[in-house]
Amino acid sequence: MTYNLTPIGNSTGILELFTLVNTELMFGYFGLLILIIITGISLMGFLASTNDAGKSVAASSFIAAVMSLFLAGMGLLTGTMLVIIVLVSAISLAASSKFN
Numbered sequence: 314m315t316y317n318l319t320p321i322g323n324s325t326g327i328l329e330l331f332t333l334v335n336t337e338l339m340f341g342y343f344g345l346l347i348l349i350i351i352t353g354i355s356l357m358g359f360l361a362s363t364n365d366a367g368k369s370v371a372a373s374s375f376i377a378a379v380m381s382l383f384l385a386g387m388g389l390l391t392g393t394m395l396v397i398i399v400l401v402s403a404i405s406l407a408a409s410s411k412f413n
Contacts (some may be wrong), residue, residue, distance in 0.1 A: 317337070318337075320333050320351055321333045321334060321337060321338075321371045323405065328387060331343065331344075331387065331390055332387070332389070335388075335389050341391065343389060343396070344384040344385075344387070344389025344390040344394075345390065345394060347380075347384065348377055348380055348381055348384060348390070348398070351376065351380055352370065352373050352374070352375065352376065352377040352389065355372070355373040355376045355377075356369055356370065356373040357386060359372050366403055367408070368375060368409060370405050370409065371405050371406050371408075371409035371410075374401060374402040374405040374406065377398055377401075377402060378398055378399050378402035378403075381394070381395050381398040381399065382395070
């Protein structure tokens with residue numbers, strides 16, 4: 314499959330570049346990939362500093378929920394992805410507070 318990368322090379326701003334990469338190259342999964350990477354990095358950072366898996370998952374899922382709002386506002390996440398991420402974040406925060 315060949316890709317026409319001309320629009321990506323002609324982008325004038327970071328938002329336009331991200332939108333074109335999301336639609337032309339990643340078939341709508343670029344925002345989700347960014348979110349997974351941010352969540353993984355924050356989870357590893359929290360685990361290294363607290364050594365508490367429950368609090369680390371809750372904190373990183375909260376960060377993921379906040380970032381998903383920004384990514385959805387930019388048009389990089391769909392509404393379904395946003396709802397699932399917010400629900401997972403709410404469940405992990407509730408589970409973390411219940412077992413603490």
